[in-house]
Amino acid sequence: MNEPACPLCPPPLTEPLWSADDCYVIAAAEPDWPGFCRVIWRAHVGEMTDLEPLARARVLEVVFAVEAALREVCAPDKVNLASLGNMVPHLHWHVIPRWRDDATFPGAVWAPAQRPAPAREVDLAVLRAAVVQRLA
Amino acid sequence: MNEPACPLCPPPLTEPLWSADDCYVIAAAEPDWPGFCRVIWRAHVGEMTDLEPLARARVLEVVFAVEAALREVCAPDKVNLASLGNMVPHLHWHVIPRWRDDATFPGAVWAPAQRPAPAREVDLAVLRAAVVQRLA
Numbered sequence: 158m159n160e161p162a163c164p165l166c167p168p169p170l171t172e173p174l175w176s177a178d179d180c181y182v183i184a185a186a187e188p189d190w191p192g193f194c195r196v197i198w199r200a201h202v203g204e205m206t207d208l209e210p211l212a213r214a215r216v217l218e219v220v221f222a223v224e225a226a227l228r229e230v231c232a233p234d235k236v237n238l239a240s241l242g243n244m245v246p247h248l249h250w251h252v253i254p255r256w257r258d259d260a261t262f263p264g265a266v267w268a269p270a271q272r273p274a275p276a277r278e279v280d281l282a283v284l285r286a287a288v289v290q291r292l293a
Numbered sequence: 294m295n296e297p298a299c300p301l302c303p304p305p306l307t308e309p310l311w312s313a314d315d316c317y318v319i320a321a322a323e324p325d326w327p328g329f330c331r332v333i334w335r336a337h338v339g340e341m342t343d344l345e346p347l348a349r350a351r352v353l354e355v356v357f358a359v360e361a362a363l364r365e366v367c368a369p370d371k372v373n374l375a376s377l378g379n380m381v382p383h384l385h386w387h388v389i390p391r392w393r394d395d396a397t398f399p400g401a402v403w404a405p406a407q408r409p410a411p412a413r414e415v416d417l418a419v420l421r422a423a424v425v426q427r428l429a
Contacts, residue, residue, distance in 0.1 A: 204372050206361045217353060225342045235382060236340050239375035243391055243399035246371060255379055263379035267401035 160201045165247035169197070174285045175292055179212070180219055182288055184281050189260045189274035190253055192231045192284060194223045198248040205240060205248065216250065219292065223252040226287035231279050237266065254279075296337045301383035305333070310421045311428055315348070316355055318424055320417050325396045325410035326389055328367045328420060330359045334384040341376060341384065352386065355428065359388040362423035367415050373402065390415075 159166040173181040174194065185193040196219045198208075205213055224236050233254030240250045255262055260274040295302040309317040310330065321329040332355045334344075341349055360372050369390030376386045391398055396410040 204360065204364070205374065206357055206364065206372075213353070213357065214350065217349070221342055221349065224340065228340070228342065235377075235379050236342075237375070237377045237379070238341065239373070239377070239401075241371075241373045241375070241401055243371050243373070243401070265375075265377055265379070265401055265403035267404045269405060 160247070163201055163245065163247050165197055165245055165249060166201050174281070175219075175288045177292075180216055182219060182223055184284070185251075187266075189270075190255070190266060191277050192227055192233070192254040192279035193266075194227070194252045194284075194288075196220050196223060196250040196252060200248075202248045203242060203246045208248070216248070220250045220252055222291035223288055225291055226284060227252065227254045230284045230287050234262075239265075296383070299337055299381065299383050301333055301381055301385060302337050310417070311355075311424045313355075313428075316352055318355060318359055320420070321387075323389075323402075325406075326391070326402060327413050328363050328369070328390040328415035329402075330363070330388045330420075330424075332356050332359060332386040332388060336384075338384045339378060339382045344384070352384070356386045356388055358427035359424055361427055362420060363388065363390045366420045366423050370398075375401075 169183055171183060173183050175182040180198045183195050185195050187193040198216055202208055231254045234257050235255040237253040237255055253266055258275050260270040261268045305319055307319060309319050311318040316334045319331050321331050323329040334352055338344055367390045370393050371391040373389040373391055389402055394411050396406040397404045
């Protein structure tokens, strides 16, 4: 199930916001987008259609729980969801709160910066509680 | 249900690859990524968590049908899925076949180009048939 060279196959280095046997949620180290979370599937799978439908629904249940928690805690102008995996082809979802004044809005977070990111803080303890409540 | 200023509220200008009462699939006009599709929800909704769970599952059923069709027809190195909506906050999903030699790989398609996109063609009639078959 594990790929030796894959950085997402070992257990997470930082304490997840939420964790289960099949997947976990981390707060990404993305200072320009506080609250940016990643949902990481534990098994080394590349594409959503490599998962059985029930497993797809499960990972998305977690993605939507994080989206809902972010909307409650951060009230972003938009939420971006993406599963790319070009650099690390181990299934993970980016769940990203966006604000009209953030560094790349209305571009994707991967687009060139258009302005400095304004200071903004998200209380990760509050976000964690909101995620945990939705997945209890 | 419609927003007068929204470019995705009117019916599609080009013939969809596949169409239903609640959503449709178009081939995007993205010459650097032949096969790039968009799944567009007909109602003006901003976020996935604005939809009821059954509607979320429905739009994702279509997204995964397109992903599976792209994998069969184009055999890309990776598929990228994204629901951003920063420019057009009307729910739509990008389903993007990626190749290691495409313009921005391994970056997102929204990242700066690293090289010219090589010539590559996807037969949209074949792709359409593969999508339709999966959603019949």
